[in-house]
Amino acid sequence: MTYFKSTCTAFALSVALAAPAKATLVDITNCGATAVACTITTTPPNPIAKDPNDGVLLAWDEVQNFTLTADLRVDRVFDTSASFITTAPGGDYYIKAGTVVSSHYIQWDPAPGGQAVTAKITLDSQVFAFMTSDQNMFDSDAQLGLPGLSYNNFTARGLESNDTTVFDGNSVDIRWQATSPGDWTRLITAYSPAAEVPVPASLPLLAGALGLAGFVGRRRRK
Structure with a gap:
């Protein structure tokens, strides 16, 4: 689960950085x-x-x-x-x-x-x-x-x-x-x-998915 979260976080950052300034x-x-x-x-x-x-x-x-x-x-x-x-x-x-x-x-x-x-x-x-x-x-x-x-x-x-x-x-x-x-x-x-730099429309959804992934990870560890 740690690997999954790290990968998703890196992906989110790459999406944010890739958003071009107008x-x-x-x-x-x-x-x-x-x-x-x-x-x-x-x-x-x-x-x-x-x-x-x-x-x-x-x-x-x-x-x-x-x-x-x-x-x-x-x-x-x-x-x-x-x-x-x-x-x-x-x-x-x-x-x-x-x-x-x-x-x-x-x-x-x-x-x-x-x-x-x-x-x-x-x-x-x-x-x-x-x-x-x-x-x-x-x-x-x-x-x-x-x-x-x-x-x-x-x-x-x-x-x-x-x-x-x-x-x-x-x-x-x-x-x-x-x-x-x-x-x-x-x-x-x-x-x-x-x-x-605009925030991509997909980024809030991705942030929500990361939060859910973290919650599931905590539940499994328990």
Whole structure:
């Protein structure tokens, strides 16, 4: 009976761990201009390559539902009057410490002969801010970057001043134009309910079966 209980427990844990967390990036639509494709991935390139020259707008989720332990410096915000937004030197902004944020990385490098991409990026929570400068990207890699991913800190990451990012609740409309090495940005959103790992529907039933197995085992030993 001990062996049976141990096996069932291990199986229950494997079921729980196998339940995938839902991505907070929901969709990329209106993919246009010179883009070959607009894609959400769970397996980003590692290390991130300078000048992929593939014409793909590529996005992935990074650290989710992280409570900031210090003010986070960003370049563009959805609402300068929001209670958790303050101004920073040089025209930047801070998202205040104590705010719960989720992070997402987006890269764009046109294929030969291309330059611009247009798209609508939709997430499952309010879009807070963009990081568009080298320094703000570098400073946040360790804290908000995807664990185990090499960001290959080459220069000229970020966006150009004429790259547009139009905030609209839980989505953002973009129009970017890039040359070497491409456009790279970190998109910051609010707490993501979809990032929580769901409990499989079968797990409560399995827990009940384990409890019954333990009860039967005790009765037999008596």
